[in-house]
Amino acid sequence: xxxxxxxxxxxxxxxxxxxxxxxxxxxxxxxxxxxxxxxxxxxxxxxxxxxxxxxxxxxxxxxxxxxxxxxxxxxxxxxxxxxxxxxxxxxxxxxxxxxxxxxxxxxxxxxxxxxxxxxxxxxxxxxxxxxxxxxxxxxxxxxxxxxxxxxxxxxxxxxxxxxxxxxxxxxxxxxxxxxxxxxxxxxxxxxxxxxxxxxxxxxxxxxxxxxxxxxxxxxxxxxxxxxxxxxxxxxxxxxxxxxxxxxxxxxxxxxxxxxxxxxxxxxxxxxxxxxxxxxxxxxxxxxxxxxxxxxxxxxxxxxxxxxxxxxxxxxxxxxxxxxxxx
Numbered sequence: 001x002x003x004x005x006x007x008x009x010x011x012x013x014x015x016x017x018x019x020x021x022x023x024x025x026x027x028x029x030x031x032x033x034x035x036x037x038x039x040x041x042x043x044x045x046x047x048x049x050x051x052x053x054x055x056x057x058x059x060x061x062x063x064x065x066x067x068x069x070x071x072x073x074x075x076x077x078x079x080x081x082x083x084x085x086x087x088x089x090x091x092x093x094x095x096x097x098x099x100x101x102x103x104x105x106x107x108x109x110x111x112x113x114x115x116x117x118x119x120x121x122x123x124x125x126x127x128x129x130x131x132x133x134x135x136x137x138x139x140x141x142x143x144x145x146x147x148x149x150x151x152x153x154x155x156x157x158x159x160x161x162x163x164x165x166x167x168x169x170x171x172x173x174x175x176x177x178x179x180x181x182x183x184x185x186x187x188x189x190x191x192x193x194x195x196x197x198x199x200x201x202x203x204x205x206x207x208x209x210x211x212x213x214x215x216x217x218x219x220x221x222x223x224x225x226x227x228x229x230x231x232x233x234x235x236x237x238x239x240x241x242x243x244x245x246x247x248x249x250x251x252x253x254x255x256x257x258x259x260x261x262x263x264x265x266x267x268x269x270x271x272x273x274x275x276x277x278x279x280x281x282x283x284x285x286x287x288x289x290x291x292x293x294x295x296x297x298x299x300x301x302x303x304x305x306x307x308x309x310x311x312x313x314x315x316x317x318x319x320x321x322x323x324x325x326x
Contacts, residue, residue: 008080010044011073013037014052018070019142021060044069074143082281094288095123101139102130102149105204105228106272108248109165109301110149117292124285133201140275146286148275152203160280161273162290164297168267169207170260172232172249173241180259187215187264194222194240196231204228207268208243215265232258243268247301272297 016026017037027034045052052066062070102110107130114126129145133152140148141157151167153159171190179185179193191212197219198205212219222240225231228248235242236257246267252258274293276282282290 005047006044008076010040011076013040014044014066014069015073015077017041017053018062018066018073021062023060078143079281082283094121094285096125096283096285097146098124098126098285098289099145100126100128100147100149101136101145102128103133103136103151103203104130105151105245105248106130106149108228108245108250113293113297113301116296117289121285121288124289133203140277143277143280146276146282147290149272150275151270151272152206153273153275158278159275160278161275162294163271163273164293165272165301166298167270167272168246169204169243169270170246170249170267171241171263172235172244172258173261174235174238175256175259176238177241177259177261179261183262185261185263187212187217190241190263191217191219195219196223196225196234196240196242197221198228198231199224199226203270204243204245207270211265211268245270 013026013030013032016029017023020026020029023034023037023041026032027037030037041052048065048069050065051063052069053060054063055061100110100114110128114128118124118126129139131139133150136148136150137154139145140150140154140159153161171185173180179189197208209219223234225234228244231242231244232248232252234240236252241261243266246253246260249258249260253260274290
């Protein structure tokens, strides 16, 4: 095995091939011909002394040796990227790319936090990807972003997750609902209501379902909707009540378009985390943004507190409230 003959260009090509599992897509991504990609991968396999890819039908897969080399390429290229960004930062201050991915429900507060950070560091070049939980897990596993903002942590990945913000879930209703203003509404009373729910797989839906199950209750979904925005519109239209993150409700609560019900065991306190794969090398810009979230994230979201004042004191906290989970 003559790994000393491996070039950075070959590593970049193989890393792209390993991510895409397609010679055609790798060639398009790197602006190369497909034959050029094939030749470099073949030479890389000759240097390693073992086959790196195998073809089954029309699909290609990495061999065990290929998987090991792919991880090594990813690590080397990631370290070089971080080194380059840090060197630029030392020379010119905090600047350069900041790639963030957030679950859909975080879109209501992350642009606000990001805006504050960018006013302090205008040379940073942000990219914010908003997507569903399934896709977020895929992006996290693929190490596609600098940080991922999420509330539900996958159990099958070795992660570093920093808690930076509470995520209170509250019961919401139209402002003319008969339960508005009633104190300490029992959970049993809500079973009689028409419930609007997110789709299965939603963290908010799972938290609400778990709470009611713990008390021997089952909520029958009156209508299932694919986003928090759709649920808000349905609540305002008087179609039913629901459970939503209070971070999603700033405008509606301030304008009186939606009311928060005082229900026992609510608000449910989940948490928001900034997450990356364990061992990932963070650039100076990413470390600065993570420090910003940990120090100032909660303070900048304090405007939700007035809407929680006076609610049930028997609220339940979901999950460990820890700064770091490993």
